Amino acid sequence: MRKVEVPDLTGKVAVITGYRGLAYYNAKALAKANAEVIILARSLDKANECVTKLKDETNNQNISVQYMDLCKFDTIRAFAKSYIDSKKPIHILINNAGVMAIKERQVTEDGNEVQFQSNYLGHFLLTHLLLPVLKESAPARIVCLSSTAHMMPQASIFKNDINLEKGYTPWRGYCQSKLACLFFAYEMSKRLVGTNITINAVHPGIVDTGLWIHYMKFFPFGEGFYNLFRKFFMITPEEGAQTQIYVATSKECETETGHYYSGCKKAISFNYLSYKPALHKKLYEMSLKMVGLEKGIEPEIIPDNNKKDN
Incomplete structure (x- = not known):
């Protein structure tokens, strides 16, 4: 995979959720290009260790x-309020952090299935709360981390059981959350027309991160299979971060919005639900209620709903 050449980002501020794996290399690339980088994390000690290393390397x-903890809405609201009060801009928002294929169904203190809230709902709320800052800072870019998992057979939006109380499996939870991230980018791109804010979804590749270790450890011979799989099929976190970096910084993506990217280029989703705008809108409306927002963003310009090149 190509290594993205990042333009000079002096004067730009980037906010990234997470600090390990992909997040680390996103932060490193942006910091090397002279951006101010703000990392949002629930484990401050571990995140600060990464920051010390990043400062040395860049x-x-x-x-x-x-x-900030994506599994606690009150911490997202507290961060957003504090940030808005600081009067600082945001030019790049990378919604990166998340979890994968948790064996047993878990529920957050907000009452949501953990993968759905950590991967999707938390970022949905964060993005909405920071929109006033993004609008004032525009041009601005939002990058949502989806996954090719959104095309797996288990991938759907279970409208009548969105928190998977009846039908939870590790991959059903993960695939639904990543499909939701894709729908969010599609739907928000329509609602942000005219704001000079772009939003796109990214598949980073099959990346060798701690998320896989968490999943494999539950299976017999899981570690052995993981070692073989990583050797022949996985890419490094630095390689995986390149598409996020490309969408967040490249001249080519300056005005592109509402697309799905993989391998530093536009990609096609083979999940037919990706082409159901009514479902994207329905999920958006459901999500507003789930995160406690009274109203969403209405488009300033009526978009073309016939766009097919997602």
Whole structure:
């Protein structure tokens, strides 16, 4: 996979959820290009260790950590309020953090299935709360981390059991959350027309991160299979971060919005639900209620709903 050449980002502020794996290399690339980087994490000690390393590697001291837990809506609201009060801009928002294929169904204190909230709903709320800052900072870019898992047979939006109380499996939960991230990018791109804010979804590739280790450990011979799989099929986190970096910084993506990217280029979704705009809208409306927002974003310009090149 190509290594993206990042333009000079002096004066730009990037906010990234997470600090390990893909998030680390996103932060490193942006910091090397002179951006101010703010990492959102629930484990401040571990995140600060990464920040110390990033500062050494990039010679950029303008990297910091702020506390936020995607599985706790109140912490997302607290961070957003604090950030808005700080009057700082945001030019790049990378919705990156998440979990994968948790064996047993878990529920957050907000009452949602953990994968759905960590991967999707938390970022849905964060993005909406930061929209006033993004609009004022525009041009701005939002990058949502989806996955090719959104095309797996288990991938659907279970409208009547969105938190999978009756039909939970590890992959059903993960696939639904990543399909939701894709739908979010599609739907928000229509609602952000005219704001000079772009939003796109990204598949990073099959990346060798701790998420896979978490999943494989539950299976007999899981570690052995994992080692073989990573050797022949996986890419490194640095390689996986390149598409996020490309969408967040490249000249080619400056005005592109509402697309799905893989391998630093536009990709096609083979899940037929990707071409059901009514379902995207329905999920958006459901999500507003789930995160406690009274109203969403209405488009300033009526978009073309016939766009097919997602």
